[in-house]
Amino acid sequence: MKGLKTLLLLLTLLSFNLHNAQEETDTTEExxxxxxxxxxxxxxxxxxxxxxxxxxxxxxxxxxxxxxxxxxxxxxxxxxxxxxxxxxxxxxxxxxxxxxxxxxxxxxxxxNLTSVSEEKDSMSFLGMLVSKTTYNFILWSIIGSLLLLFLLFVYKFRRSNTLTQEAKTALAEVEAEYEDHRRRALEREQKISRQLQDEINKYKKSK
Known part of the structure; x- marks a missing residue:
């Protein structure tokens, strides 16, 4: 019985040593x-x-x-x-x-996007980019100034026309007065001439 146990122990140790040797050989080969x-x-x-x-x-x-x-x-x-x-x-x-x-x-x-946005929000005025608000202000200022100039021109034209009409009326009145004065002066001259002629005729008859 002891011999069998000893044999089994030897076989186990031998198997273990062979396994380790095989692993070492495999590792070395790898x-x-x-x-x-x-x-x-x-x-x-x-x-x-x-x-x-x-x-x-x-x-x-x-x-x-x-x-x-x-x-x-x-x-x-x-x-x-x-x-x-x-x-x-x-x-x-x-x-x-x-x-x-x-x-x-x-x-x-x-x-480029910033430039496009600025151009979109701006207008070109005299070769310069200005904001739409500034452009609208300048545009409406120009339009307002032109409108004021037009109204001033109309006012002066009407006033000038009125003065012209008044001057024409005054001239017509002066011409009428002048004609009346000339007519009266002519009538007086003719009357004086007739009186003078009558006196001359009377003087001749008295001789």
Missing amino acids: LSLDKGTIDSQFDYIYKKSGNYRADGKRYEVVRIISLDKLRKNVMDTLNMTYKKEAELKATISGHEATISSLNQKLEETTN
Whole structure:
């Protein structure tokens, strides 16, 4: 009975050791310097390295070819990282240029919209843009001034016409008085002439 238990215990330990050895072998087989991350490649170096002790210190022994391969892989990874960084910087610069261009276009569009709004709310007067309120004030001021000038012209015209009519009437009256005076003067002159002629005739008869 004890022998059976001992046999089972040995079989269990053997199975466990074989399982661990298999896992270690699989892990080692998965690790490689030709693939995987840099971290996994360092793990590969650690797994494949030997060690020894000297002067109470432990040393790891690594093959030169493995170190060269690892160094090359590290440099390739760094170069790829630098390349991606440069590409990302170029992409970022391109995006920044695009954003700057879009901001400039947005500013131009905003300025154009503001200008259109101002033109919509303004009127051109003598080559200058003025607000509609100012334009209407100027326009109605001009119209009011012209209307006042027209009314003043009509008033002066009517007054001038009235004065002209009055002057014509006065002239007609003066002419009538002059004609009447001339007629009376002519009548007096004729009367005096007749009287003078009668006196002359009387004088001749008296001789």
